[in-house]
Amino acid sequence: MRIVIALGGNAILRRGQPMTADNQRANIRSAAQSIATVAEGNQLVIAHGNGPQVGLLALQAASYHDVAPYPLDVLGAQTEAMIGYVIEQELGNVLPPEQPLATVLTMIEVDPADPAFANPTKPIGPVYDRQTADAMHAASGWTFAPDGEHFRRVIASPKPKRIFEIGPIRTLVEHGTMVICAGGGGIPTVYDGQGRLQGVEAVIDKDLASALLAEQLHADMLVIATDVDGVYTGWGTPDQRRLSRITPDELETMHFAAGSMGPKVEAACRFVRNTGRPASIGALGDIARIAAGQAGTRVAQSSEGSPPEERCCT
Numbered sequence: 001m002r003i004v005i006a007l008g009g010n011a012i013l014r015r016g017q018p019m020t021a022d023n024q025r026a027n028i029r030s031a032a033q034s035i036a037t038v039a040e041g042n043q044l045v046i047a048h049g050n051g052p053q054v055g056l057l058a059l060q061a062a063s064y065h066d067v068a069p070y071p072l073d074v075l076g077a078q079t080e081a082m083i084g085y086v087i088e089q090e091l092g093n094v095l096p097p098e099q100p101l102a103t104v105l106t107m108i109e110v111d112p113a114d115p116a117f118a119n120p121t122k123p124i125g126p127v128y129d130r131q132t133a134d135a136m137h138a139a140s141g142w143t144f145a146p147d148g149e150h151f152r153r154v155i156a157s158p159k160p161k162r163i164f165e166i167g168p169i170r171t172l173v174e175h176g177t178m179v180i181c182a183g184g185g186g187i188p189t190v191y192d193g194q195g196r197l198q199g200v201e202a203v204i205d206k207d208l209a210s211a212l213l214a215e216q217l218h219a220d221m222l223v224i225a226t227d228v229d230g231v232y233t234g235w236g237t238p239d240q241r242r243l244s245r246i247t248p249d250e251l252e253t254m255h256f257a258a259g260s261m262g263p264k265v266e267a268a269c270r271f272v273r274n275t276g277r278p279a280s281i282g283a284l285g286d287i288a289r290i291a292a293g294q295a296g297t298r299v300a301q302s303s304e305g306s307p308p309e310e311r312c313c314t
Contacts, residue, residue, distance in 0.1 A: 001220040002043040002173065003291060006210035006267075007031060008226040009049035011284055012083060019056050019126065025086055032090035034225075037288040039095055043173050045217060046087065047210040050079040050184030054203060055125020055153060062140060072155065073187050073199025080105050080183035087180050100177040107164040107197075108186030108204055108212075114158035121258060122157035122203045123147055156202040158188065160209045166216045173217065185209040207267035215274050222271045223291065224264045225284040230297035231261060243297045248272050251299060268299040276301055 011031040017023050035044065054075050061069030070078075084103030091101055120143045127150035128136070136153075137144055145154045163169075163186065172179050185204030189197050207224055214222040233254060234240040243251075248269035256262040261281075268279035282296020289295035 001041075001291070002045070002217065003038065003221045003223055004045045004047065004210055004214035004217065004219045005035060005287070006207055006222070006224045007046060007048040007284070008206075008224070009051050011225060012048060012050075013052045014227075015127075019052055024053075024083075025090070028083075028086050029090045029093075031225075031284055032087065032094050034284050034287050035091065036094045038291050039099070039178070042291075043176075044178050045169070045173060045213065045219070046178070046180045047182040047206060047213060048083055048087065048180070048184070049206045050076065050083060051122070051124045051203070052126065053079040053083065054184060058153075059125060071199060072201045072203065073189065076184050076187045076199075076203065077105055080187065083183055084180040091178065095178075100175075102172055102177050102179050103183075104165050104169055104172070104179060104181040106169075106182045106186040107189045108160045108182065108209055109162040109164065110158035110188050110190055110200065110202065110204065111161060112190040112200065114156075116158040117156045117202070120154045120156050121145070122155050122205065123152035124155060124203060125153045127152050157185075157205050158200075158202055160186065160204050160212045163209075163213060163216055164189070166213075169213075170217055182206075182209045182213050205263045205267075207263045208270070211267035211271040211279070214271055214279075218275075220277055221291065222268065222277075222279040223287060223296075224268060224279065224281045225287060225290075226264065226281065227283065229283045229286060229295065231256070231265060231281050235261070245298045245300065247301060248299060265299075272299050272301060 012024050012027055057075045088101045127147055133144040133151035142153050144151045169179055169181050185206045186209050188200050188202040188204050190200045230242040232240045232242050251265055256265050264281050271279045278298055278300040280290045280296045280298045282290045286295040
């Protein structure tokens with residue numbers, strides 16, 4: 001099978017952890033071990049988040065006043081290369097030595113008229129208490145929004161339209177290379193009034209970019225790996241239930257948080273609707289069972305023959 005795996009930010013940096021290189025490498029090492037369980041006999045393409053990393057680079061850049069800080073699209077390119085480098089190394093340590101690996105810096109076109117530019121929602125960087133967030137807003141003009149009990153900087157998150165490097169990525173995959181690409185949702189780019197391509201201050205949602213990537217690669221499955229074992233209704237309440245097998249129509253009648261599960265559900269539904277192939281959302285450690293349809297929440301056009309009680313929840 002050809003599988004696109006979208007690694008959540010927790011696979012690289014767990015909430016509350018210091019953003020050190022050692023912590024990120026340790027988490028990626030664990031992720032690589034899980035990915036290796038589905039490598040044999042499959043073509044794998046790996047996308048990943050970059051919210052904490054691009055936010056940290058932006059903070060570092062803003063602290064140096066002698067030159068203007070690098071824009072977010074350049075910082076996104078930096079994190080794609082940085083995280084891809086570590087993923088390649090750690091996969092190389094657990095996969096057979098003959099398995100080729102490649103990281104592809106990926107530009108993704110967005111619409112400059114996307115309404116997301118007027119309504120920043122994508123969290124990046126570390127979490128802050130309210131007092132610190134208010135002080136940073138006053139000093140820099142950055143926008144902050146609640147993230148649980150804390151606050152994080154939020155920026156525009158336009159929808160992905162086109163992956164510029166899809167041809168080279170497809171060629172690499174067809175020749176047996178495991179590809180890391182579309183990191184952090186890809187580098188957001190637009191055409192200006194003169195038809196020139198340029199970067200833009202935004203971060204594309206990693207899950208929506210992964211769904212587009214999976215669609216354009218004609219993947220057999222999209223796996224969105226996160227820190228929970230599936231999609232839940234009533235999350236955080238005594239009545240919470242994990243959805244096992246469900247259709248896009250059923251999922252889209254439910255509400256999920258915009259800053260966490262919402263984009264994952266939207267991405268899974270888009271891929272299934274546009275391709276007729278399944279998408280699954282679940283824990284990275286369960287990835288072999290997810291690929292086999294034995295774990296996580298599987299989104300498909302039909303219930304695949306499951307009885308109603310198995311289809312809806314566990």
